[in-house]
Amino acid sequence: MAAKILVVDDAAFMRMTIKNTVTKAGYEVVDEAENGAVAIKKYEEHKPDVVTMDITMPELDGIGAVKAIIAKDPDAKIVMVTAMGQQQMVMEAIQAGAKDFIVKPFEQERILQAIKKVLNK
Amino acid sequence: MFSDEELGVFLDELDEKIEVISDGFLQLERAGESPEVVQEIFRAAHTIKGSSAIMGYDKMSALTHEMENLFDRIRQGELRVTSEMIDVLFEALDTLKLLRDKVVGGDADVDIDPIMAKLGKYFRGESDQESGPAESQPLSVSSGGESENEPELTDAEIEIIREALLRGLNAYRIRVILDPDCQMKNVRAFMVFDRLEGMGEVIKSEPPAEQLEEGEFDREFDLVAVSEKTADELRQKILGIAEIEDARVTPVRVSDDEFTSTTSSNAEEEASLAASKTANAAADKKADGPSGMATPKTVRTVRISVDKLDNLMNLVGELVIERTRLDRFAELMESGQKSDELVDTISEISNHLGQVTGNLQDEIMKARMLPINQVFSRFPRMVRDIAHKLGKEINLVIEGRETELDRNIIEIIGEPLLHLVRNAIDHGIETAEERRQLGKPVTGMLKLKAYHEENHIVIIVEDDGRGIDPAKVKQAAIQKGVVDAESAERMSDKDAIDLIFRPGFSTAAEVSDLSGRGVGMDVVRNQIEQINGTVDVKSSPGKGTQFIIKLPLTLAIIRALMVSLANKIYAFPLANVQETIQITCNEIQLVKDREVIVVRGSVLPLVRLAELFGERSEAKDKLSVVIIGTAENMVGVVVDYLIGEQEIVIKSLGKYLGRIPGLSGATILGDGNVALIVDVQALVQEFTRKEDKVSARAG
Amino acid sequence: MPKSLQQHPKGPLNSLLQSGKMLANLTRKVKLMSNTSNQLVIFRLADQKYALPVDRTNEIIRMVDITPVPRSDAYVEGIINLRGKVVPVLNLHRKMGLPEGERSRDSRIVVIENGEERIGMIVDGVDEVSTYEEDELDMSDTAIGDNSFIKGIIKRDKNLWLLLDLNSIVK
Numbered sequence: 001m002a003a004k005i006l007v008v009d010d011a012a013f014m015r016m017t018i019k020n021t022v023t024k025a026g027y028e029v030v031d032e033a034e035n036g037a038v039a040i041k042k043y044e045e046h047k048p049d050v051v052t053m054d055i056t057m058p059e060l061d062g063i064g065a066v067k068a069i070i071a072k073d074p075d076a077k078i079v080m081v082t083a084m085g086q087q088q089m090v091m092e093a094i095q096a097g098a099k100d101f102i103v104k105p106f107e108q109e110r111i112l113q114a115i116k117k118v119l120n121k
Numbered sequence: 122m123f124s125d126e127e128l129g130v131f132l133d134e135l136d137e138k139i140e141v142i143s144d145g146f147l148q149l150e151r152a153g154e155s156p157e158v159v160q161e162i163f164r165a166a167h168t169i170k171g172s173s174a175i176m177g178y179d180k181m182s183a184l185t186h187e188m189e190n191l192f193d194r195i196r197q198g199e200l201r202v203t204s205e206m207i208d209v210l211f212e213a214l215d216t217l218k219l220l221r222d223k224v225v226g227g228d229a230d231v232d233i234d235p236i237m238a239k240l241g242k243y244f245r246g247e248s249d250q251e252s253g254p255a256e257s258q259p260l261s262v263s264s265g266g267e268s269e270n271e272p273e274l275t276d277a278e279i280e281i282i283r284e285a286l287l288r289g290l291n292a293y294r295i296r297v298i299l300d301p302d303c304q305m306k307n308v309r310a311f312m313v314f315d316r317l318e319g320m321g322e323v324i325k326s327e328p329p330a331e332q333l334e335e336g337e338f339d340r341e342f343d344l345v346a347v348s349e350k351t352a353d354e355l356r357q358k359i360l361g362i363a364e365i366e367d368a369r370v371t372p373v374r375v376s377d378d379e380f381t382s383t384t385s386s387n388a389e390e391e392a393s394l395a396a397s398k399t400a401n402a403a404a405d406k407k408a409d410g411p412s413g414m415a416t417p418k419t420v421r422t423v424r425i426s427v428d429k430l431d432n433l434m435n436l437v438g439e440l441v442i443e444r445t446r447l448d449r450f451a452e453l454m455e456s457g458q459k460s461d462e463l464v465d466t467i468s469e470i471s472n473h474l475g476q477v478t479g480n481l482q483d484e485i486m487k488a489r490m491l492p493i494n495q496v497f498s499r500f501p502r503m504v505r506d507i508a509h510k511l512g513k514e515i516n517l518v519i520e521g522r523e524t525e526l527d528r529n530i531i532e533i534i535g536e537p538l539l540h541l542v543r544n545a546i547d548h549g550i551e552t553a554e555e556r557r558q559l560g561k562p563v564t565g566m567l568k569l570k571a572y573h574e575e576n577h578i579v580i581i582v583e584d585d586g587r588g589i590d591p592a593k594v595k596q597a598a599i600q601k602g603v604v605d606a607e608s609a610e611r612m613s614d615k616d617a618i619d620l621i622f623r624p625g626f627s628t629a630a631e632v633s634d635l636s637g638r639g640v641g642m643d644v645v646r647n648q649i650e651q652i653n654g655t656v657d658v659k660s661s662p663g664k665g666t667q668f669i670i671k672l673p674l675t676l677a678i679i680r681a682l683m684v685s686l687a688n689k690i691y692a693f694p695l696a697n698v699q700e701t702i703q704i705t706c707n708e709i710q711l712v713k714d715r716e717v718i719v720v721r722g723s724v725l726p727l728v729r730l731a732e733l734f735g736e737r738s739e740a741k742d743k744l745s746v747v748i749i750g751t752a753e754n755m756v757g758v759v760v761d762y763l764i765g766e767q768e769i770v771i772k773s774l775g776k777y778l779g780r781i782p783g784l785s786g787a788t789i790l791g792d793g794n795v796a797l798i799v800d801v802q803a804l805v806q807e808f809t810r811k812e813d814k815v816s817a818r819a820g
Numbered sequence: 821m822p823k824s825l826q827q828h829p830k831g832p833l834n835s836l837l838q839s840g841k842m843l844a845n846l847t848r849k850v851k852l853m854s855n856t857s858n859q860l861v862i863f864r865l866a867d868q869k870y871a872l873p874v875d876r877t878n879e880i881i882r883m884v885d886i887t888p889v890p891r892s893d894a895y896v897e898g899i900i901n902l903r904g905k906v907v908p909v910l911n912l913h914r915k916m917g918l919p920e921g922e923r924s925r926d927s928r929i930v931v932i933e934n935g936e937e938r939i940g941m942i943v944d945g946v947d948e949v950s951t952y953e954e955d956e957l958d959m960s961d962t963a964i965g966d967n968s969f970i971k972g973i974i975k976r977d978k979n980l981w982l983l984l985d986l987n988s989i990v991k
Binding site: 734773775776778789794 | 890891901939
Binding site: 079082084087090091094095100101102103110113114117118120 | 304305311361
């Protein structure tokens with residue numbers, strides 16, 4: 001069964017790019033969320049295998065969302081999708097329990113590699 | 122410079138690639154040009170070029186560079202493979218092998234200029250630089266196993282490690298290598314720390330943590346960490362992080378003066394450390410070679426130093442010994458009439474332990490196994506060359522090349538096989554002309570076949586040539602004084618053909634430079650018997666000959682018959698024991714002043730082991746006799762008592778003692794004492810030669 | 821005298837374990853000092869004191885059961901089980917043509933390194949681990965005489981130590 005992925009990003013273009021990339025690689029995107037608060041709800045709803053999580057988003061940012069999700073499901077596999085210059089935030093997210101990260105702009109390979117690696121564990 | 126281990130890995134891979142090239146050339150010649158084969162040769166040459174350059178073997182690098190260039194042209198369709206080119210290529214391959222031999226210690230200087238000129242001829246006029254696709258491919262040889270930048274440990278850190286080791290934790294050096302285009306390196310490093318902290322403690326990093334945090338490092342950094350996890354678990358954990366290319370985890374040992382009084386030498390520890398390093402490096406190499414390096418043939422392997430395997434095998438040997446002790450103990454308790462739960466429990470434990478050690482032994486044995494292809498793979502080229510030379514047409518068929526044998530046996534079996542193959546081509550298979558006249562297919566068939574049979578490996582060397590004529594063998598044997606006319610007369614055809622294995626016999630009617638090298642079939646048989654194997658021959662005149670070689674699966678652990686002599690214990694390898702019998706003194710007869718006994722119609726020379734070994738033996742009326750040897754060459758050996766069969770681990774007597782006639786090694790018994798292993802082959806030889814004439818006449 | 825198996829039901833491993841702290845200390849001392857070449861193990865052989873370079877000495881063990889090896893050289897006492905390895909043991913008295921005394925509680929096997937191999941040598945007792953100064957060592961022919969097993973003589977106060985030439989012994 002294809003692994004289920006929840007894509008969280010406030011930019012529709014970014015969500016589309018990620019969705020296309022992972023769908024082509026055989027994963028199933030179960031849903032999308034445009035901010036952290038929605039992400040938490042959708043995570044509850046779908047229990048996806050992997051979440052790709054943007055950091056800067058309105059309402060609730062990615063780090064807040066990671067904390068909330070991990071608090072309920074410590075095994076949640078969250079890959080941070082970040083931009084150059086957000087080092088500190090990534091580290092914070094990882095300490096909060098995110099399992100990996102990639103840096104925008106990314107090549108398709110990278111996000112796939114990251115997803116594959118978190119799934120393998 | 123380069124360690125022995127690195128050199129070992131280099132040589133292993135070199136051999137592997139030389140074989141690929143050799144196979145490739147043969148395929149080019151047989152089946153013509155194919156893109157896959159050309160690509161494979163190109164890649165092999167490229168690999169050798171790269172690694173030999175790193176090792177500093179300039180000539181090898183230059184030669185393979187030229188080969189690579191040539192195949193690049195062929196690959197691009199700029200050049201076609203011609204039969205003349207194939208001859209040049211084989212010449213280049215020979216030169217390459219010479220260069221390889223030089224690396225392992227040959228001292229002859231190899232001149233590569235002539236062959237370089239010949240190769241260069243194919244693309245003369247075109248300027249050729251260090252260029253193009255060749256360089257853009259990643260080198261398949263990693264620089265694994267390097268140790269120059271490993272962090273030095275301070276005394277305080279060593280103390281921590283020692284503490285950790287005492288508490289049963291492991292200490293590791295870890296080299297982490299990031300993807301070349303990894304972004305946010307500092308966060309990656311942070312993640313590695315984060316993961317490791319969850320499983321242990323990082324006690325040092327190089328560069329220091331502050332620099333790592335700032336991303337002030339290239340692609341790699343080193344860590345020292347203690348953890349209860351295994352090296353592989355740590356490695357997997359780190360590799361679970363994205364954009365990390367590799368993690369090399371090697372155990373750290375601290376010299377043990379402080380907490381143990383035993384004196385295991387540092388050299389040993391270093392050796393095992395180095396071995397595991399090589400293993401890791403090799404594993405990494407396979408892991409980071411996604412560029413289609415794995416040809417369909419190649420098996421995924423980890424290179425482990427032979428020393429390490431030997432050590433493992435020794436440890437299993439210890440286990441086997443302990444098991445034997447436990448068995449004996451259980452027996453003792455049972456015979457003590459105390460049949461209660463305790464006895465049952467002990468028997469049960471003993472049984473289970475037996476199963477576990479058995480399995481462990483099998484697994485380690487398997488790790489020592491190599492496919493016989495290691496030997497077989499030399500033959501296609503050799504058969505081609507010899508057949509060429511003799512104007513014969515031969516189709517070599519190889520079956521069961523994946524059959525696995527203990528590496529020690531692989532090392533020894535090559536020589537006798539080579540001899541048999543040479544003989545088959547030289548004397549067995551007729552010339553094309555002869556075959557035509559005989560109405561046989563013009564192309565002769567030579568078959569090498571290996572397969573597994575019970576506890577043995579069988580290797581068959583078979584040809585459809587002229588076969589062995591028993592009458593001619595008898596005649597030659599009489600002429601050479603190997604046998605007298607009278608007994609030759611009485612011999613069956615089978616026995617007559619077996620005469621070729623007698624010392625002093627050689628079937629070569631004319632001595633050719635191929636097999637007339639003074640190495641007779643007796644040497645072939647000797648070599649095979651050295652490794653506890655047997656060789657048999659079947660032949661029908663006009664139709665062909667078949668040599669059947671049976672080999673044990675391993676040499677390290679064997680079943681043996683234990684006997685006692687003057688209160689000391691000796692072991693007879695069971696493979697060479699025919700049977701044991703009890704005789705009374707009056708059954709011994711004297712033939713020409715020598716003691717013989719008659720067992721089921723055969724007259725056997727009798728050897729009193731005590732006399733031979735200078736021991737005082739008890740005078741008894743009933744004698745225990747171990748009958749050893751092969752069906753045609755048997756000897757009875759008188760010992761004091763028979764003890765029983767058991768598995769023993771063969772240990773060498775070492776270089777210092779050297780070869781001692783009549784002894785082939787030693788083993789350690791359940792009680793810790795050392796027992797000697799009787800060299801059955803040597804005994805049989807020593808006593809049947811002397812007795813040959815006697816037994817022939819009396820029989 | 822070769823001993824039968826029955827006499828030693830516990831085997832040599834056990835006696836090794838029981839061999840006490842002195843031996844362990846001595847062996848450790850040997851190990852600790854093994855960086856330097858002027859360290860010597862001093863042992864007794866037929867009432868004479870001999871010296872052996874520490875860096876060739878692997879360990880010193882108590883006497884264990886020795887399995888004689890028939891058809892080997894007369895000075896080969898036999899082989900022993902040294903923690904799973906088979907190690908040959910030499911009879912130094914016989915090798916050097918010295919009178920053989922009784923084995924005693926003091927008798928030891930000094931295990932030396934010879935290339936990759938280990939070789940044991942029976943001595944009448946091990947006294948100490950010591951050092952020597954260059955000027956205490958006399959390597960002249962007049963001091964050594966025609967004894968090919970001796971490399972030199974070390975004089976220290978009233979003591980006289982004969983420095984063993986290991987290479988000629990294990991040749």
